[in-house]
Amino acid sequence: MTKRLSALALAGLLAATTIGGLAGPASAQSAEDAVKAWIAALDAGDQFDARAAEVSADGDRVTVRNLLILDEETNGGLLFETLMLDGFATLPPRGFSAETAVADRIRIRSQNADYTLVGVRLSGLTVPDTAFTFDPEAPVASVIGILGLGARTTLDDGFIGRIDVARGGEEAALISYQNFHVFGVRDGRVQGYTAGPFIVDAPAAEGLVTMTVDEVKSENLDAAALLHLLDPGAYARGVGDRLRRTLVGNTSYRNIVIDGPDIRLRIDAIESADFAIRQPARPFAGTLDRLLLGAPATPEMTLAMDEMVLDLVSSFSIGHLSIQGLDVFADSIDRFHLGEFHIDDLSIAGLGEIGFADLDLVVGGVGSITVGQFALGGVVFPDEAEIRAAIAAMGGSGDVGLFDVVPSFNYIELAGVEVGVPGELPIGLDRLQLLLDGHVGAIPASIILEIAGVTAPMSLLEGDSRSLITQLGLTQLSVDLGFDAAWNEAAETLAINGVHFRLAGAGMISADVTLAGVTREMMFDPEVSAAAGIEDLALARLAVTAVDENLVNRVFAWAAEGDETPVDEFREQFIRGLPFLLAFTFGNDLSRQIAPPLQEFLRSPGTVAVIAEPPVPIPLDELSRYLTSPPANLLEVLGLTIVTEGAGVAPAEEGAAGAIREGQAQQRR
Numbered sequence: 002m003t004k005r006l007s008a009l010a011l012a013g014l015l016a017a018t019t020i021g022g023l024a025g026p027a028s029a030q031s032a033e034d035a036v037k038a039w040i041a042a043l044d045a046g047d048q049f050d051a052r053a054a055e056v057s058a059d060g061d062r063v064t065v066r067n068l069l070i071l072d073e074e075t076n077g078g079l080l081f082e083t084l085m086l087d088g089f090a091t092l093p094p095r096g097f098s099a100e101t102a103v104a105d106r107i108r109i110r111s112q113n114a115d116y117t118l119v120g121v122r123l124s125g126l127t128v129p130d131t132a133f134t135f136d137p138e139a140p141v142a143s144v145i146g147i148l149g150l151g152a153r154t155t156l157d158d159g160f161i162g163r164i165d166v167a168r169g170g171e172e173a174a175l176i177s178y179q180n181f182h183v184f185g186v187r188d189g190r191v192q193g194y195t196a197g198p199f200i201v202d203a204p205a206a207e208g209l210v211t212m213t214v215d216e217v218k219s220e221n222l223d224a225a226a227l228l229h230l231l232d233p234g235a236y237a238r239g240v241g242d243r244l245r246r247t248l249v250g251n252t253s254y255r256n257i258v259i260d261g262p263d264i265r266l267r268i269d270a271i272e273s274a275d276f277a278i279r280q281p282a283r284p285f286a287g288t289l290d291r292l293l294l295g296a297p298a299t300p301e302m303t304l305a306m307d308e309m310v311l312d313l314v315s316s317f318s319i320g321h322l323s324i325q326g327l328d329v330f331a332d333s334i335d336r337f338h339l340g341e342f343h344i345d346d347l348s349i350a351g352l353g354e355i356g357f358a359d360l361d362l363v364v365g366g367v368g369s370i371t372v373g374q375f376a377l378g379g380v381v382f383p384d385e386a387e388i389r390a391a392i393a394a395m396g397g398s399g400d401v402g403l404f405d406v407v408p409s410f411n412y413i414e415l416a417g418v419e420v421g422v423p424g425e426l427p428i429g430l431d432r433l434q435l436l437l438d439g440h441v442g443a444i445p446a447s448i449i450l451e452i453a454g455v456t457a458p459m460s461l462l463e464g465d466s467r468s469l470i471t472q473l474g475l476t477q478l479s480v481d482l483g484f485d486a487a488w489n490e491a492a493e494t495l496a497i498n499g500v501h502f503r504l505a506g507a508g509m510i511s512a513d514v515t516l517a518g519v520t521r522e523m524m525f526d527p528e529v530s531a532a533a534g535i536e537d538l539a540l541a542r543l544a545v546t547a548v549d550e551n552l553v554n555r556v557f558a559w560a561a562e563g564d565e566t567p568v569d570e571f572r573e574q575f576i577r578g579l580p581f582l583l584a585f586t587f588g589n590d591l592s593r594q595i596a597p598p599l600q601e602f603l604r605s606p607g608t609v610a611v612i613a614e615p616p617v618p619i620p621l622d623e624l625s626r627y628l629t630s631p632p633a634n635l636l637e638v639l640g641l642t643i644v645t646e647g648a649g650v651a652p653a654e655e656g657a658a659g660a661i662r663e664g665q666a667q668q669r670r
Contacts (some may be wrong), residue, residue: 152188156187182195252274253273311349372417374417507555513543574605579600586659
């Protein structure tokens with residue numbers, strides 16, 4: 002069943018078929034007669050009212066004035082005020098070519114909008130065939146046919162001075178697309194086009210919304226690639242080739258401004274590159290036809306639609322998309338600036354990176370946030386077959402495991418963060434980096450976390466903690482922390498190294514621990530992991546290291562100040578009494594071995610490391626019993642050693658003592 006085309010489709014057809022249906026070489030008289038005959042035949046039908054004020058020819062130039070074609074049923078139609086074709090020639094069976102085609106103004110009216118094209122000029126135009134129909138019972142096939150005709154059209158150069166689109170009704174809007182220039186149309190490909198400015202005026206209930214774009218530019222477009230995607234006949238034996246073809250090479254939008262009643266947005270540029278498509282595993286045109294024709298929502302149709310959506314998603318990929326220089330101005334926002342936002346290498350397989358830079362947001366009375374840089378990358382989506390299985394399971398009675406459909410990622414990076422609230426010093430972060438590797442599904446076998454330069458005001462601490470740290474001479478919290486964890490499948494060990502916490506101006510404590518008995522099932526099977534207990538794991542190695550950054554001196558100075566004792570004397574008294582304190586806690590044997598290195602560290606603060614390397618891994622449940630009831634040979638069982646490296650003690654530590662006194666004075670104030 003074949004029905005009429007919309008006025009817009011008719012306009013596109015008419016631009017290519019004004020002299021369509023002719024055969025043989027052109028002459029002035031034959032071209033003129035052919036145009037008149039075509040208009041008469043169109044007018045004689047049941048659908049259109051067609052007439053022209055004048056049709057004339059001069060050599061190989063054909064001029065048509067005030068050509069009007071109306072759809073008698075919808076009252077839609079189009080008007081060519083003046084159309085001139087130079088170097089016109091017909092091409093059998095229903096095509097034509099022209100060295101140039103010029104129209105001063107084309108008006109198109111449809112049920113939803115009115116279109117005006119001003120200053121149309123085409124050169125090097127060839128339309129091999131112009132006959133097509135639109136079958137509403139097979140809409141996708143009809144579109145494929147139209148695309149096929151377009152893919153065989155050639156155009157050396159085309160220019161439209163202005164395209165105006167006026168929408169009526171409640172959504173009244175005016176769209177103006179100026180200086181449209183297209184070139185290099187051949188074999189279904191377009192070398193490029195430029196346009197600008199692009200202006201949209203859209204009235205809304207709250208007021209007028211206006212958008213302007215200074216320049217639009219695009220290169221390397223391939224309509225043949227789209228045809229290859231849609232046409233079921235292009236699928237060899239009904240199977241997609243899965244080969245990516247570039248649909249749009251590069252596109253850019255420059256100087257975008259959106260003005261609304263309460264908000265204004267300004268964007269320096271939006272750019273994209275390598276927008277590609279490919280055939281999915283199977284054609285989807287049949288399902289799309291059924292959807293467009295209103296097929297009932299049966300379970301079978303719902304599943305087919307879900308799979309069609311997945312097919313469509315799997316067909317597209319983006320090499321690069323970025324937004325540069327976004328500023329938002331609104332009454333509720335004091336400042337919003339985003340220097341850059343980007344997406345790289347996005348497809349159904351994964352995402353190369355998504356990120357942004359130079360974020361600056363201030364909301365009066367609420368707070369502010371700045372972010373120097375954020376990036377999330379190395380994202381791997383679940384395998385397409387796993388997604389299809391999950392869709393089928395959700396549509397039926399099957400179970401879907403969480404980790405079956407969760408993507409994995411390789412890194413997160415965050416830098417230059419500052420968050421503030423009115424009346425308070427900001428919380429800052431110099432750098433955060435999270436690296437993941439060795440994934441099995443969404444679960445990584447290796448994790449590296451590094452957080453550096455976390456700064457915060459003292460007001461965040463509770464009273465006693467704030468009082469103690471202030472008295473120790475610290476005026477700001479600045480913290481570093483992180484760890485490095487890696488699983489060794491062959492040895493079935495999990496090494497968690499460099500677990501550290503550093504308070505700037507005080508010191509750092511870090512730990513390395515290696516656990517034995519960590520099987521593959523424990524790592525990657527959530528049920529086994531959840532059921533595992535400490536009896537399944539053993540300690541293979543443990544090292545705890547403390548690095549002093551003047552905290553020991555500050556503590557001794559603070560304690561001596563409270564005891565009203567000279568710092569050096571107080572320090573020596575405490576060091577001499579340390580063995581007795583350790584003997585009371587751990588027993589004499591252990592005390593005699595660990596007291597000397599700890600005394601050395603306290604006399605000359607620097608680095609102290611306590612290392613346990615048991616001859617054989619110790620089950621964690623046994624280790625807990627050792628610590629509560631230590632055996633006489635605990636050091637031998639643990640393979641314990643203590644290593645120190647001194648940094649020297651400043652005489653009387655006047656600097657630390659002064660800082661302590663200032664801190665105490667602040668507390669009293």
